Amino acid sequence: MLKPIKNKKIYEYVIEQIQDMIMNGAINKGDRLPSERELAEQLKVSRTSVREALRVLEVIGLIESRQGEGNFVTGNIENKFFEPLSVFFRLNKGKPSDILELRKIIEIETASLAAQRITKKDIEKLENLLNRMRETDDEEENSRIDKEFHYTIAKATDNYLIIGLFNIIPSLMEAFIKDARLKILKRAQNREILVEQHGKIFNALKDKKPKDAAKAMLEHLEFANKMMNKK
Amino acid sequence: MLKPIKNKKIYEYVIEQIQDMIMNGAINKGDRLPSERELAEQLKVSRTSVREALRVLEVIGLIESRQGEGNFVTGNIENKFFEPLSVFFRLNKGKPSDILELRKIIEIETASLAAQRITKKDIEKLENLLNRMRETDDEEENSRIDKEFHYTIAKATDNYLIIGLFNIIPSLMEAFIKDARLKILKRAQNREILVEQHGKIFNALKDKKPKDAAKAMLEHLEFANKMMNKK
Known part of the structure; x- marks a missing residue:
């Protein structure tokens, strides 16, 4: 450029x-x-x-x-407390689908790399988050857990540039996850599906299967997209 | 976070x-x-x-x-003339493989999305870059073309967040491409391979085949990685 x-x-x-x-x-x-x-x-x-x-x-x-x-x-x-991409999202009157595309770009390959590098400690942390996700009904709490789950995967790549990428977009992620979960949970049975999808991502990471991790992440994000576009 | x-x-x-x-x-x-x-x-x-x-x-x-x-x-x-990620790369005594991982994270899915959105104008621009890449022997010029080729793909996604991501890392991309090309071109026959790989990416984009585009991009980046790790 x-x-x-x-x-x-x-x-x-x-x-x-x-x-x-x-x-x-x-x-x-x-x-x-x-x-x-x-x-x-x-x-x-x-x-x-x-x-x-x-x-x-x-x-x-x-x-x-x-x-x-x-x-x-x-x-x-x-x-950093200033988040350029979040601000640009607002200034460009961004749509949730813009964020979802960004997440697909970043998170699918991140999951694949994380599966190759994940440590015992990361696995324990993810398992713990997953258990809390299964147990709690508090949607505020669930949004926080959801976000932390995805960040923990980024950290498992052990690449400071990739972790840096995720640190550029926390408010975007937060807003998206909250909004997405609200829409998705309008259908009660979807709660179970969300937990299941995070479980599938977790299993692939735990078994250190990069392709399965990427696939599970893709399915999860596409499900979120489909639900968000429903009237 | x-x-x-x-x-x-x-x-x-x-x-x-x-x-x-x-x-x-x-x-x-x-x-x-x-x-x-x-x-x-x-x-x-x-x-x-x-x-x-x-x-x-x-x-x-x-x-x-x-x-x-x-x-x-x-x-x-x-x-922006200030590039946080490039500076952090230096401060963390980063290795080229760190950048390659970041590029894989970002560029594979970007190619896939670009294949779904690419316009006639983008295709013409890429074709033009590819022709120049085929013709010139000037390696300075080739590095510039190489970089522009990858940016044009990012722009073809038509998502300002994704384009924003690429705008955060120009110096990183530049340093990586220059360095990678130098090492890769130590083997004379590799010049042809590089042109061929960009051609493959181009064809998949032109034919609007997301999976082929992602696959061609992956092959291209993995080839670069293999060559860079050779002694």
């Missing part, structure tokens, strides 16, 4: 410089950044521009400012 | 407020935001905090500041 030429603002220039330092290995995870004053002097920009740049990097989750100690490179993508 | 409780900074509070206004529909795409002064008064915070928040939103690509006119909500995720 070509990047459009535009007038860069000074704080954008500062961000790029810091990004470059990371990309070429001059700064590593855990390192303390030079102070605001030092950065301003090195880059020959105002301290205000440096401060603006640091704010941005903090929101993105790249650095963490510790009182009295300075700014540290964390690379902690999990704690 | 539970979000950790932490002390929110004032500019983070401002961002959240603006995010909320978008999520509940009070602000829409194209709208002008209240001025810095108005926002500061409404939210009872300093103008510095408002300015910091606006900077962040600008970098993320959510708003665009127009000289003399104010800040507008664009929701334009394409023009």
Whole structure:
């Protein structure tokens, strides 16, 4: 994708410089950044521009400012509270089917990879979630369990880029799962079907069968889609 | 994913407020935001905090500041110059196989969806890229074409969330494709194989065969992986 030429603002220039330092290995995870004053002097920009740049990097989750100690490179993508894709979904007046397509794109292959990497601990966690799903009637609780079930599968891939992907979309997932479950559960017998589908995904993962895991995930997501499109 | 409780900074509070206004529909795409002064008064915070928040939103690509006119909500995720996942890749001392796994996760199902949606114009564009790939010996040019080929498939899904996903990772894709091609092309006969694989993906898309498209994409990515792992 070509990047459009535009007038860069000074704080954008500062961000790029810091990004470059990371990309070429001059700064590593855990390192303390030079102070605001030092950065301003090195880059020959105002301290205000440096401060603006640091704010941005903090929101993105790249650095963490510790009182009295300075700014540290964390690379902690999990704690971001801002979710670009969720906001873009709203701005584009998105439909649930858009999210479902995204979930199919991401989750089918994720299930397959998770089946190859899953640990005993992940399996225990999923089994526990599944049992809670079987037992509880509280739909709020069920939505939370449902979401955690899918995130646990993502974590089982043990690939920080894939886990990062799931961390970009928590509100989207949450909204979708809640909405989907409400529609699906209008038919009482569907509750049993949902539990069964999660059980099928679980079994494939436990038996470390990538193809079966992908297939079970596909069936689950397509069922959700069919139910959501029913009048 | 539970979000950790932490002390929110004032500019983070401002961002959240603006995010909320978008999520509940009070602000829409194209709208002008209240001025810095108005926002500061409404939210009872300093103008510095408002300015910091606006900077962040600008970098993320959510708003665009127009000289003399104010800040507008664009929701334009394409023009972001900051790439969190690429930076996290460096910070985590990532391996090419991490990227390949991410590409498999995203691109196989993307190919399948693209086969269902692809337009005549997309097909022409892909055919054109394929012809250029067949003709040129310039490896710089080939890397660019290769990357554009995969992006064009993403665009053919016509789902802004999926296109958004691809826009989050351009540098990752670029670095991976360049590196992969270099290693793959150490064996001269592989050049022909690469062209053939892209041709196979193209044919499945042109014939609107989702399963064949997914299969061709999988074969292509697994071939790249095999070649990259060769000593």
